[in-house]
Amino acid sequence: xxPVDYYIILSAILFTIGALGVLIRRNPLIIFMSIELxxxxxxxxxxxxxxVHKSFDGQIFVFFVIAVAAAEVAVGLALIVEIFKTKKNINxxxxxxxxx
Amino acid sequence: MMQPEYKxxxxxLPLIILIVWACLLLLADLFIPKSxxxxxxxxxxxxxxxxxxxxxxxIGRESxxxxxxxxxxxxxxxxxxxxxxxxxxxxxxxxxxxxxxxLERGEYYTLLLFSVSGMMLMAQADDLIIVFxxxxxxxxxxxxxxxxKRKQESEEAGIKYFLLGAFATGFVVxxxxxVFGATGTTSLSGISAFVSNGTSSPSTGSGGTxxxxxxxxxxxxxxxxxxxxxxFHMWTPDVYQGAPTAVTAFMSSGAKIAGFAALFRVxxxxxxxxxxxMADVIWALAALxxxxxxxxxxxxxxxxxxxxxxSIAHAGYIxxxxxxxxxKDVMSISIAAGLFYLVAYVITNFGTWAVVIFLxxxxxKDLEISDYAGLAKKYPxxxxxxxxxxxxxIGFPPTLGMVGKFYLFRAxxxxxxxxxxxxxxxxxxxxxxxxxxxVVNMYMREGDPTIEREPWLSFTTAITAIATxxxxxxxxxxxxxxxxxVFRQF
Numbered sequence: 001x002x003p004v005d006y007y008i009i010l011s012a013i014l015f016t017i018g019a020l021g022v023l024i025r026r027n028p029l030i031i032f033m034s035i036e037l038x039x040x041x042x043x044x045x046x047x048x049x050x051x052v053h054k055s056f057d058g059q060i061f062v063f064f065v066i067a068v069a070a071a072e073v074a075v076g077l078a079l080i081v082e083i084f085k086t087k088k089n090i091n092x093x094x095x096x097x098x099x100x
Numbered sequence: 101m102m103q104p105e106y107k108x109x110x111x112x113l114p115l116i117i118l119i120v121w122a123c124l125l126l127l128a129d130l131f132i133p134k135s136x137x138x139x140x141x142x143x144x145x146x147x148x149x150x151x152x153x154x155x156x157x158x159i160g161r162e163s164x165x166x167x168x169x170x171x172x173x174x175x176x177x178x179x180x181x182x183x184x185x186x187x188x189x190x191x192x193x194x195x196x197x198x199x200x201x202x203l204e205r206g207e208y209y210t211l212l213l214f215s216v217s218g219m220m221l222m223a224q225a226d227d228l229i230i231v232f233x234x235x236x237x238x239x240x241x242x243x244x245x246x247x248x249k250r251k252q253e254s255e256e257a258g259i260k261y262f263l264l265g266a267f268a269t270g271f272v273v274x275x276x277x278x279v280f281g282a283t284g285t286t287s288l289s290g291i292s293a294f295v296s297n298g299t300s301s302p303s304t305g306s307g308g309t310x311x312x313x314x315x316x317x318x319x320x321x322x323x324x325x326x327x328x329x330x331x332f333h334m335w336t337p338d339v340y341q342g343a344p345t346a347v348t349a350f351m352s353s354g355a356k357i358a359g360f361a362a363l364f365r366v367x368x369x370x371x372x373x374x375x376x377x378m379a380d381v382i383w384a385l386a387a388l389x390x391x392x393x394x395x396x397x398x399x400x401x402x403x404x405x406x407x408x409x410x411s412i413a414h415a416g417y418i419x420x421x422x423x424x425x426x427x428k429d430v431m432s433i434s435i436a437a438g439l440f441y442l443v444a445y446v447i448t449n450f451g452t453w454a455v456v457i458f459l460x461x462x463x464x465k466d467l468e469i470s471d472y473a474g475l476a477k478k479y480p481x482x483x484x485x486x487x488x489x490x491x492x493x494i495g496f497p498p499t500l501g502m503v504g505k506f507y508l509f510r511a512x513x514x515x516x517x518x519x520x521x522x523x524x525x526x527x528x529x530x531x532x533x534x535x536x537x538x539v540v541n542m543y544m545r546e547g548d549p550t551i552e553r554e555p556w557l558s559f560t561t562a563i564t565a566i567a568t569x570x571x572x573x574x575x576x577x578x579x580x581x582x583x584x585x586v587f588r589q590f
Binding site: 028031039052075079087095098 | 229232233236240243244247250251252253255256257258259260262263266267269270271273274276277278280281284285286337338341342
């Protein structure tokens with residue numbers, strides 16, 4: 001059996017990749033995918049800890065996270081489509097009409 | 101399988117009413133013709149008022165519900181009343197504004213109700229699962245509202261708020277996972293019981309404390325985004341500027357109250373044992389937030405951006421009072437001071453945004469500070485109200501902001517953080533520069549501003565201006581109320 005520590009380390013690596021992706025990438029879709037990666041890193045950690053503690057709380061939390069992430073996708077993609085309609089372009093660097 | 105009992109429903113009664121009302125309103129709105137959308141506004145305000153009535157009827161009650169997932173106590177009641185009043189003021193500001201700007205769609209008010217219900221759930225959450233759900237329930241409608249104008253800058257505000265809000269959610273989820281890993285529970289009381297027993301979990305061994313500390317720090321990052329604390333404030337100026345002004349007014353009050361409610365409850369009930377490590381982190385956050393917020397605000401020429409930085413700075417003052425949260429003697433006065441300041445901030449904030457909405461024209465015209473020149477000569481009452489709000493933001497007597505700051509500084513000094521209090525006083529002095537610039541523009545420069553007359557806007561401005569001044573003469577009464585807003589004891 002794979003030790004639990006490995007799952008936790010993997011989840012930490014995934015979380016870091018996700019966080020870096022949000023900070024580095026310039027396409028909102030990719031940023032969005034990176035955010036999903038962060039959430040799923042959390043899910044992985046939850047499931048792993050859940051088996052350590054022999055408790056279902058963590059697994060239930062995972063369902064909530066999945067459901068809420070789906071709701072977020074609905075709003076996020078709608079926003080991105082809407083922006084593409086007005087600007088014909090979704091690059092984050094071009095979203096600079098607000099500054100000061 | 102446990103069946104929900106009367107007690108469970110009673111704990112969440114106001115929230116349930118509000119959510120059911122919002123769902124029904126969403127349906128009812130389909131049958132309201134486009135030309136009569138003001139009916140939706142009145143119905144949603146009625147829903148908030150009914151909920152407010154039930155919340156007030158719960159004053160002094162304490163209970164828990166749904167397996168201790170949610171809690172009803174003095175703190176939650178106090179915060180809920182404040183949130184519902186913000187919701188009502190938010191509708192009053194939006195009523196004329198959305199008509200004038202061509203944004204009048206029924207969803208506006210329903211989304212606002214859903215957001216308020218998320219904020220109320222946040223105040224009542226007693227489990228990290230509920231904190232997470234509440235955070236999303238309050239944020240997702242706000243993302244939509246920020247992009248409501250469907251013009252370039254509004255959409256940009258929406259996507260920026262969305263991406264950074266979702267980013268913060270990632271931190272909250274991962275932080276909760278680590279806290280769960282360290283303690284084996286997500287219940288706030290369970291976590292604090294686990295920590296005070298001093299036992300570390302058998303599998304994680306001595307690494308348990310480390311996991312818990314990292315988890316708490318990640319949660320702090322998540323809440324830091326919500327209350328716009330430096331260095332998690334990057335989204336604030338852009339979102340506040342791009343979003344429709346009525347949305348900004350509601351968002352800057354409501355989301356901040358909810359964020360601080362979660363921060364207070366989670367840290368004061370679950371992590372008091374970590375205060376030795378966390379106090380330094382919060383100290384640094386508070387100091388940075390006060391300094392950056394106030395200093396950057398000086399160079400802003402757009403009033404919405406200036407107010408965005410000012411809202412960042414005010415988050416710093418509240419954080420300052422929260423630094424000594426681990427100290428049992430100071431904790432209650434520091435939370436009472438934080439709540440008092442939130443009341444002062446919300447009243448002043450809504451008034452200020454009401455004045456901004458008075459002047460704003462379509463296409464974002466008349467939002468520069470220089471556009472306020474000559475306001476005092478033409479509309480003396482409006483200028484006087486704005487001057488009161490600016491003085492309250494600075495913390496100048498006789499306004500509620502001055503009393504609020506006094507309590508915050510007292511809490512910081514009682515906790516032994518004199519250095520932080522000095523930073524607070526100095527940055528308040530700095531803030532006088534940019535707030536007074538608005539006053540100088542109104543009273544000493546020549547100009548010909550025009551305003552949009554609208555009864556609900558005048559009503560909001562008048563009532564907040566009067567409250568800002570009058571309440572400052574009877575602060576003990578409000579502070580006493582805030583002091584009774586304590587957490588339920590386990």
